[in-house]
Amino acid sequence: MSETRVRFAPSPTGQIHIGNIRTALFNWLYAKKEEGTFILRIEDTDQKRSTAEFEEVIKQEMEWLGLDWDEGVQAGGELGPYRQSERIDIYEEYAEKLLAKDLAYYCYCTPEELDEMRKQARENDQAPKYDGRCRDLSAVEREKLEAEGKEAVLRFKLPKSEKKIVVEDLVHGNVEFSSEVLDDFVIVKSDGIPTYNFAVVVDDHLMEISHVIRGEDHLSNTPKQMLLFEALDFEVPNFAHLPMILGADRSKLSKRSGEDYVYISEYRKQGYLPEAMLNFLSLLGWSPADEEEILSIEEIIGQFGLQEVNNSPAVFDVEKLNWLNGNYIREAKLDRIVELATPYLREAGYIEEELTEQEYADLEQIVDTVRGSLDYVAQITEHVDIFFNELEYEDVDKAEEIFKQEDVDLVLETLKDSLDTLEDYSSEAVLEELRAVLKELPVGGRLFYHPVRYALSGQDSGPELYNIISILGKEETLRRLDKALSLI
């Protein structure tokens, strides 16, 4: 088994979490790097919580990020089906095998009995383990319980004597467990559906998975699975348990750990670019060889390796994501950012459904002018008001104060006159004109730029002045200059 085959196996029980998508990414990167196969398997054995809708969400978010899969749900493949709910008969077959080998047994204990058992154990400072009371039920006893209509689960029979189980983990090294800390765990629920630990073993074997790359929260489950691999005479795959992603408060990333957003969909909706997301996520737990951190996905694939994966948990730092994303927004092709920005601008009422050619050209210029200060595209609505709405000074007293400074009347008049005669309103031409006017005036930059900016935008800060003027156009610029002059 030399071919690299990895899988991402999420449960369709909710929105897809940042931590999960990082797991998907690392699997995908490893498959690309090793020229292996990346498989998407849906683990929907929790019938109560799994929905088709969330499976769609998983596929959509992966597609958005460009994490394409070679085999699996939707893509198909030789070793399907790839949805666990469609593989029940397969698990049954292997459950039979364990039963036949006397490595599994039926348990008739009710959830209430089990709860009681755990409670007792806890009170006596014992580990809350199943005590194995159904392990040696005779055929007669079983029949009697069946006759009473008791439902049964199938439990795995732990080895009688203590056994060391060593997980050879690619990121953590050898991790040793004792079978003593385990109990006879359930492998098939009373409704005939396998549990996670059982299904995952059967599937990883049948789908010929070479490397199981998953979150570290699964490390503790691994000894159980290793016992199952062994019991079924399956070859054990390689394991790599990725460090957890934590929230700002160092607890598990969640709505309560200080982050506004923990689902990948929320970042998508705020206008984060997929390549920024990928770049950022790749840096959580993995680091490139040299010091450059802004990397294309091809560069990441080229450098990626499980060897370089860190083993300590990482805090999700949205500040750094913002920096990266802002970078990608500035570097991206303009029309792409315009397209991404359009829905936000529409929703905020700045632009119409249909744009004329001229309107689109103006929009392009606005987006280009403003993109420099964005962390994510949704923020654009906070920066464009000055271009779309009638200018209103929020603080008229302050405006007067600014305009009534010495020589400011001269500044505004002179600028107005020269802009009145200017024909070319391209930002280059306007920039040149501004410089020329400033040179003629008996004031420095401070008394020029700030009052003019305030006159044109009603703000102390904003995009480059020459861009503002160029976008506003002659008519509107002169109007605003007049409005300022009227206050003096």
Next chain:
RNA sequence: GCCCCCAUCGUCUAGAGGCCUAGGAUACCAGGUUUUCAUCCUGGCGGCAGGGGUUCGAAUCCCCUUGGGGGUACCA
């Protein structure tokens, strides 16, 4: 409670015994880009959790403590 993992600037990390007076990124601060916010450039602030060993020498190896995380389900 028990088991497992982890521990370098606020954060992401480099560092696999001497190359480390610990490097980079981000964030923050200051200066520059003849105004400002942002971008960009330059500089600065800031860290090996604590204690024992091992060694000529430890951020690096071992042990303990402390702290954090995960698991302990008929969830995955």
